[in-house]
Amino acid sequence: MTHLSNYGNDRLGPYTFVHLADFVHSCTNLRLQTLPPVQLARKYFELFPEQRDPLWQNPCDDKRHKDIWSREKTCDHLPKFLIIGPQKTGTTALCLFLLMHPSVASSLPSPQTLEEVQFFNGNNYHKGLDWYMAFFPTPPNATTDFLFEKSASYFHSEDAPKRAASLVPKAKIITILVDPSDRAYSWYQHQRSHGDPAALRFDFHEVVTTGQQAPPDLLALQRTCLVPGWYAAHLERWLAYFAASQLLIIDGQQLRSSPAAVMDETQKFLGVTPHYNYSRALTFDPQKGFWCQLLDGGKTKCLGKSKGRKYPPMDSEVARGAPARRELALVTSRLRSPRRHYEPRSSRGPRRCGGRSRTQPYLMAVRPKLRTRPRDPCRLHGRPVSGLLRGRGLRDLVPRAGDLLLAFAFQSRTFLSSYYRDHNVELAKLLHRLGQPLPAWLRQELQKAR
Numbered sequence: 072m073t074h075l076s077n078y079g080n081d082r083l084g085p086y087t088f089v090h091l092a093d094f095v096h097s098c099t100n101l102r103l104q105t106l107p108p109v110q111l112a113r114k115y116f117e118l119f120p121e122q123r124d125p126l127w128q129n130p131c132d133d134k135r136h137k138d139i140w141s142r143e144k145t146c147d148h149l150p151k152f153l154i155i156g157p158q159k160t161g162t163t164a165l166c167l168f169l170l171m172h173p174s175v176a177s178s179l180p181s182p183q184t185l186e187e188v189q190f191f192n193g194n195n196y197h198k199g200l201d202w203y204m205a206f207f208p209t210p211p212n213a214t215t216d217f218l219f220e221k222s223a224s225y226f227h228s229e230d231a232p233k234r235a236a237s238l239v240p241k242a243k244i245i246t247i248l249v250d251p252s253d254r255a256y257s258w259y260q261h262q263r264s265h266g267d268p269a270a271l272r273f274d275f276h277e278v279v280t281t282g283q284q285a286p287p288d289l290l291a292l293q294r295t296c297l298v299p300g301w302y303a304a305h306l307e308r309w310l311a312y313f314a315a316s317q318l319l320i321i322d323g324q325q326l327r328s329s330p331a332a333v334m335d336e337t338q339k340f341l342g343v344t345p346h347y348n349y350s351r352a353l354t355f356d357p358q359k360g361f362w363c364q365l366l367d368g369g370k371t372k373c374l375g376k377s378k379g380r381k382y383p384p385m386d387s388e389v390a391r392g393a394p395a396r397r398e399l400a401l402v403t404s405r406l407r408s409p410r411r412h413y414e415p416r417s418s419r420g421p422r423r424c425g426g427r428s429r430t431q432p433y434l435m436a437v438r439p440k441l442r443t444r445p446r447d448p449c450r451l452h453g454r455p456v457s458g459l460l461r462g463r464g465l466r467d468l469v470p471r472a473g474d475l476l477l478a479f480a481f482q483s484r485t486f487l488s489s490y491y492r493d494h495n496v497e498l499a500k501l502l503h504r505l506g507q508p509l510p511a512w513l514r515q516e517l518q519k520a521r
């Protein structure tokens with residue numbers, strides 16, 4: 072029993088096995104029993120459950136395997152580097168830019184897998200090596216050409232690092248990091264536009280803050296919004312299998328604002344030649360609002376609508392649904408008794424937020440508008456707050472109750488900053504250990520943590 076592919080389709084193994092069994096049967100008193108293959112496999116895995124998960128190795132790493140392998144097969148159909156994600160950090164833009172390089176090619180598109188092969192992280196892994204290798208073209212020059220594969224959910228997968236290290240131990244690994252709160256929000260918007268019922272039913276704030284008693288689809292969405300953002304923990308898992316020198320961490324904000332500089336760094340890291348001049352090949356497209364490929368004739372090739380989506384910023388999301396209304400009512404009640412919640416720091420200085428911590432994010436967000444104690448905190452823009460909140464839907468109230476809705480929305484970012492605080496501190500330590508600079512968003516988050 073072996074978990075390696077039967078590389079040479081050799082029949083010697085089964086032949087030897089059958090004759091060994093015959094020998095044992097005829098020369099001893101042992102009673103041998105067998106079963107049909109599937110039942111036999113089940114029995115085997117009952118006895119050795121730890122072997123249930125295969126771990127594919129590179130056939131070319133062992134001369135004995137290579138020697139018996141079919142001549143048509145080649146290890147050139149394996150990636151030299153992987154873009155592992157996480158999702159919504161700019162991985163597709165990085166692919167587009169890399170593919171402009173004459174010596175770089177990616178896995179082939181397939182109706183089976185849509186955008187990504189997703190081999191190392193899920194059930195596709197059980198389809199085996201031949202299945203995976205079939206996604207890669209034959210490179211014109213296997214020594215200098217670079218094949219790669221991008222599957223953005225590898226980043227947070229428990230299995231992917233171990234599996235990837237077993238098959239392509241020398242591969243380089245590229246990851247992109249953006250503020251995990253923005254990543255979570257972008258993922259939420261992605262799910263909404265893909266019609267995920269939970270993302271359509273619940274607003275972002277509800278998704279990220281909901282407790283364990285929530286319906287399973289909401290919890291599942293919450294997980295996919297939040298868990299990939301535990302950057303340090305996921306990176307440590309990759310670093311357990313790949314050397315730090317094999318890992319490139321790209322600042323997603325920089326990729327977005329100065330892609331040519333990032334591409335120069337990436338080329339250097341990969342060791343790909345010739346050097347490609349991205350400063351000339353990329354241009355900012357004001358309509359798209361992102362950098363795109365500059366084509367002959369001055370036209371641009373940008374990513375499709377699903378990358379760089381148009382949606383309201385997290386701060387201005389309109390509160391929806393009953394829980395949102397309840398929370399908004401809470402803000403209103405806090406505003407009605409300002410003395411309990413606004414304490415003057417000095418007679419002239421700005422007022423500090425007081426009250427219970429639950430109210431703090433709201434009040435902090437409202438504060439810029441309420442720097443001096445409002446004459447009548449129950450009124451906004453001359454209208455009673457309570458009246459604004461009753462009657463018409465919250466959506467209609469945006470222009471009038473703007474302060475409150477702003478306060479409400481700020482709360483998601485405040486919540487996420489505090490949710491990711493420890494993860495971000497760990498990430499800063501990790502980057503420090505690797506001798507890498509801290510991205511601007513991480514510096515800001517660390518300052519908030521002080």
Ligand SMILES: Nc1ncnc2c1ncn2[C@@H]1O[C@H](COP(=O)(O)OS(=O)(=O)O)[C@@H](OP(=O)(O)O)[C@H]1O
Nearest residue numbers: 158159160161162163164223257361362378379380
């Ligand atoms: N040049 C360029 N063009 C378009 N989009 C760009 C670019 N650079 C970075 N980004 C950001 O990439 C976000 C999508 O990330 P991914 O490609 O990793 O998403 S996915 O996981 O593959 O779905 C996408 O997120 P959204 O803005 O939420 O759509 C963009 O913010």
